[in-house]
Amino acid sequence: MTKSRLAVCAALGVLLLGSSTAAFGQDASVKTGGTEGNEQDELSLEIIGQVQNSAPGVSPATSVQYGYLSYLRGLSVFTGQPNESTALFTFYIDTTTTQVVNDGPMRVIDRRGAMSIYKDSSPNGSFADPNSFRDGAVILVADVHQQVILDTLTSAFTARNLNTITSTRPVDGVGRLGQSGEQFRTIISGHLNTAGAPSAYMAGYTEP
Numbered sequence: 001m002t003k004s005r006l007a008v009c010a011a012l013g014v015l016l017l018g019s020s021t022a023a024f025g026q027d028a029s030v031k032t033g034g035t036e037g038n039e040q041d042e043l044s045l046e047i048i049g050q051v052q053n054s055a056p057g058v059s060p061a062t063s064v065q066y067g068y069l070s071y072l073r074g075l076s077v078f079t080g081q082p083n084e085s086t087a088l089f090t091f092y093i094d095t096t097t098t099q100v101v102n103d104g105p106m107r108v109i110d111r112r113g114a115m116s117i118y119k120d121s122s123p124n125g126s127f128a129d130p131n132s133f134r135d136g137a138v139i140l141v142a143d144v145h146q147q148v149i150l151d152t153l154t155s156a157f158t159a160r161n162l163n164t165i166t167s168t169r170p171v172d173g174v175g176r177l178g179q180s181g182e183q184f185r186t187i188i189s190g191h192l193n194t195a196g197a198p199s200a201y202m203a204g205y206t207e208p
Contacts, residue, residue: 046071051200084125
């Protein structure tokens with residue numbers, strides 16, 4: 001299958017954040033792989049966030065992951081010093097656990113859910129309030145299949161998200177992040193937090 005792109009579809013000279021060409025630079029596309037198994041074009045997007053898992057014994061088990069985009073190729077993503085409170089693009093992932101398999105010290109967790117990416121023109125993200133990362137305009141929604149591999153000895157984990165776009169909307173009326181049916185993959189590294197909330201810390205990027 002031809003590789004698809006997660007692209008900011010804007011005409012030359014039309015800008016995401018205003019009229020200055022500095023907002024887009026010369027390259028404003030975010031590429032994606034077409035279907036599972038295809039090689040992805042290049043790293044285009046980076047995320048930083050935290051995780052809140054449901055309490056042990058709750059059924060079905062759930063996991064919410066939230067935070068902000070620290071990089072989106074060709075676009076300005078912060079209004080000031082880079083951190084959650086100045087991030088123009090945020091994300092929120094809501095998943096339910098479908099399977100858990102233990103293999104010695106390794107635990108493999110499969111989850112299904114949905115990811116939303118937001119454009120927040122008035123950034124106010126705070127990890128003390130997960131909902132602050134979904135109070136902007138929704139610009140992309142994707143179905144998510146997530147596999148987490150947890151080392152129960154070190155509490156470190158990696159995850160792979162296969163994201164299938166279900167809807168997008170123009171950003172500031174001039175562009176979209178991809179089209180329905182397109183896919184992109186996110187590779188995540190993280191560490192469980194045994195001291196309390198949040199359940200874990202995470203960071204990741206689209207797979208090259």
